Amino acid sequence: MSARGNAAAASPWRKRGDMVLRILAALPIGYAVATLWAIALSVTLPMRPEQATTVGMLVAFAICAVAAMWAFAAKSGWRAVWVLAVAGGVAAALTWIMTRGGGVA
Amino acid sequence: MSDLGDKGFRQSQAFLHTWSGLLLGWVLFAVFAAGTIAYYREGLNRWMRPELARVEQPEKVLAGAQRFLEGKAPDAKSWFITMPGATSYGAQASWVPQVKEGAPRARRRDNQATIDANGEPAKVRETRGGEFFYRFHFDLYYMPVIYARWLVSVAALLMLVAILSGIVTHKKIFRDFFTLRRGKSQRSWLDGHNATAVLALPFHLMITYTGLVTLAVMLLPWATIATFPKEGAFFEALYPEGEAVERTGRPAPLVDLTAIVRDGEARLGGKAGYVEVADPGDAAARVTVIRSGSSMLSSRTPHITYDGVTGKVLRRSPETGAAVVTAGSMIGLHAGRYSSDWLRFLYFLCGVAGSVMVASGMVLWTVKRREKLPDPTRPHFGFKLVERLNVAAIGGFPLGVAVMFWANRLLPVEMAGRAAWEVHCLFLAWGAALLLSIVRKPQHNWVALLGLTGALLAALPVYNLIATERGLIATILSGDGVLAGIDIGLLVFGAAFLALARRVARHKPAAPRVRRKAVAPAAVAPVDAQLEPAE
Numbered sequence: 001m002s003a004r005g006n007a008a009a010a011s012p013w014r015k016r017g018d019m020v021l022r023i024l025a026a027l028p029i030g031y032a033v034a035t036l037w038a039i040a041l042s043v044t045l046p047m048r049p050e051q052a053t054t055v056g057m058l059v060a061f062a063i064c065a066v067a068a069m070w071a072f073a074a075k076s077g078w079r080a081v082w083v084l085a086v087a088g089g090v091a092a093a094l095t096w097i098m099t100r101g102g103g104v105a
Numbered sequence: 106m107s108d109l110g111d112k113g114f115r116q117s118q119a120f121l122h123t124w125s126g127l128l129l130g131w132v133l134f135a136v137f138a139a140g141t142i143a144y145y146r147e148g149l150n151r152w153m154r155p156e157l158a159r160v161e162q163p164e165k166v167l168a169g170a171q172r173f174l175e176g177k178a179p180d181a182k183s184w185f186i187t188m189p190g191a192t193s194y195g196a197q198a199s200w201v202p203q204v205k206e207g208a209p210r211a212r213r214r215d216n217q218a219t220i221d222a223n224g225e226p227a228k229v230r231e232t233r234g235g236e237f238f239y240r241f242h243f244d245l246y247y248m249p250v251i252y253a254r255w256l257v258s259v260a261a262l263l264m265l266v267a268i269l270s271g272i273v274t275h276k277k278i279f280r281d282f283f284t285l286r287r288g289k290s291q292r293s294w295l296d297g298h299n300a301t302a303v304l305a306l307p308f309h310l311m312i313t314y315t316g317l318v319t320l321a322v323m324l325l326p327w328a329t330i331a332t333f334p335k336e337g338a339f340f341e342a343l344y345p346e347g348e349a350v351e352r353t354g355r356p357a358p359l360v361d362l363t364a365i366v367r368d369g370e371a372r373l374g375g376k377a378g379y380v381e382v383a384d385p386g387d388a389a390a391r392v393t394v395i396r397s398g399s400s401m402l403s404s405r406t407p408h409i410t411y412d413g414v415t416g417k418v419l420r421r422s423p424e425t426g427a428a429v430v431t432a433g434s435m436i437g438l439h440a441g442r443y444s445s446d447w448l449r450f451l452y453f454l455c456g457v458a459g460s461v462m463v464a465s466g467m468v469l470w471t472v473k474r475r476e477k478l479p480d481p482t483r484p485h486f487g488f489k490l491v492e493r494l495n496v497a498a499i500g501g502f503p504l505g506v507a508v509m510f511w512a513n514r515l516l517p518v519e520m521a522g523r524a525a526w527e528v529h530c531l532f533l534a535w536g537a538a539l540l541l542s543i544v545r546k547p548q549h550n551w552v553a554l555l556g557l558t559g560a561l562l563a564a565l566p567v568y569n570l571i572a573t574e575r576g577l578i579a580t581i582l583s584g585d586g587v588l589a590g591i592d593i594g595l596l597v598f599g600a601a602f603l604a605l606a607r608r609v610a611r612h613k614p615a616a617p618r619v620r621r622k623a624v625a626p627a628a629v630a631p632v633d634a635q636l637e638p639a640e
Contacts, residue, residue, distance in 0.1 A: 001488040026266075038328035049332040050342035051428040057328050058432055059591050061265065061314060068266045069273075072121040095331060
């Protein structure tokens with residue numbers, strides 16, 4: 001990671017690209033991850049569906065905020081993006097597994 | 106600037122704090138300030154209608170509302186009555202007429218009336234009262250509410266990020282809370298920002314998060330997609346309604362609403378907030394009593410439905426689950442309707458601290474950068490933009506509020522569109538502040554705007570004393586703490602704004618300025634000389 005970090009320090013265009021990636025990670029990608037986790041919780045939590053959905057919504061804003069903090073704390077913009085992509089992927093997979101059996105519809 | 110990865114976690118969060126705080130800070134300030142004022146919206150509803158006495162016997166008002174609606178809209182589709190309480194000026198009675206084919210939909214404000222403390226339809230000035238601040242703090246104005254709510258929500262999310270990253274940035278969070286270095290320019294701004302932020306930190310976190318929760322369903326439209334794919338199904342599951350009832354067409358007299366409300370309050374375990382009557386005057390009439398948000402923490406208050414002819418209980422709202430109660434309590438915490446007088450005051454103080462936190466943060470952005478400018482007399486465009494927008498937004502909004510209060514007092518009572526013009530006055534003053542900040546130097550504008558705001562605010566209680574029956578002496582003698590409190594609050598804020606204007610006028614910038622001579626007279630002139638903007 002440090003090699004990429006140093007490269008970013010070298011060229012102004014790399015710097016700008018890195019910043020664009022971080023902003024993308026913080027806002028649209030962070031929002032998508034939060035929504036995916038809200039959906040995953042709505043089908044995973046052992047409560048009535050409207051209750052589970054509500055919990056998902058309550059938690060989503062915390063995920064948004066932490067994602068934005070991570071986007072700027074990560075070693076590089078790319079790292080910020082792929083870690084968030086994995087986090088969203090886990091939620092999507094969880095949702096797929098839980099709804100595959102047709103348990104919740 | 107972007108090689109954040111090479112710096113530590115704290116530096117990266119300091120960067121995030123600075124920019125997430127600045128980006129929509131101006132919107133945030135207006136939202137925070139208006140929301141803070143809205144904690145006294147019921148009091149302001151009454152303050153802005155000084156011709157109305159306060160309610161002593163709520164039941165008399167309710168009976169009057171029923172009498173009025175039976176005379177005015179006997180065959181309406183439904184009636185809606187906001188219950189009069191000890192802090193209100195009366196009841197608001199509105200009705201929805203039967204839908205007639207081809208007839209234009211009536212506007213809501215044509216179908217409502219104010220019932221005063223004696224139970225009579227009141228002749229009262231048209232005003233939005235404190236409700237304006239409540240609506241403005243998430244709907245803004247002059248724009249479709251859906252865009253406004255998204256804009257406010259994005260600002261709130263940025264605020265949440267700014268608070269969290271601010272905590273990380275802040276090394277000595279508790280020690281700095283006790284540090285206030287006055288009269289030291291940047292240090293003072295920083296300490297002021299820290300003190301107001303840390304002092305009310307739990308409040309800031311709570312209010313921002315719960316604010317987002319109030320709009321959660323709008324903000325996360327896809328969160329319900331897996332569990333409730335059908336549109337509207339989520340709400341039906343959250344708030345199941347009783348079966349729909351057909352109008353019979355057979356007339357039948359309506360029960361006495363005061364008796365129903367008394368019974369409903371006993372069964373619901375708290376004061377009623379609203380009464381709704383469906384198909385009044387029909388054999389199928391139903392009366393629904395909804396518990397008031399002021400009597401419990403959760404904003405999801407229960408209700409009970411009665412047969413409108415026999416007065417028998419038909420249905421109670423089902424128990425809500427734990428998660429929904431949690432969400433309702435978060436919204437309840439945000440709105441603070443449940444709070445007693447002192448807790449409400451604390452809410453208000455925390456809101457003031459939050460507004461100061463946002464404002465001082467925005468000013469700090471410029472103060473920190475001014476000293477590092479290559480040439481402080483000719484700052485770059487971005488700096489000028491922030492500096493002048495700060496004046497326009499932070500100096501302009503309080504002025505707008507003061508002007509709106511004066512418009513409430515001075516606009517002719519019979520004026521057409523009066524309520525709307527009160528609000529227009531706020532934005533006209535705010536617009537004038539923006540104009541001023543474009544044409545004049547920022548420091549002069551701070552003095553003019555703060556001074557004018559202070560003078561206008563402080564003069565309001567004086568006007569009340571002379572021109573209305575509810576001046577400060579009368580309200581104190583009659584034990585009307587709410588109105589007296591608002592007048593005292595106006596005096597305190599007026600004095601604070603004047604003191605601030607005086608301070609800014611005396612402030613000598615550290616860096617040598619080209620137009621020193623223009624600043625010098627302001628430094629010695631008494632505050633009163635500064636009250637009128639020169640241009």
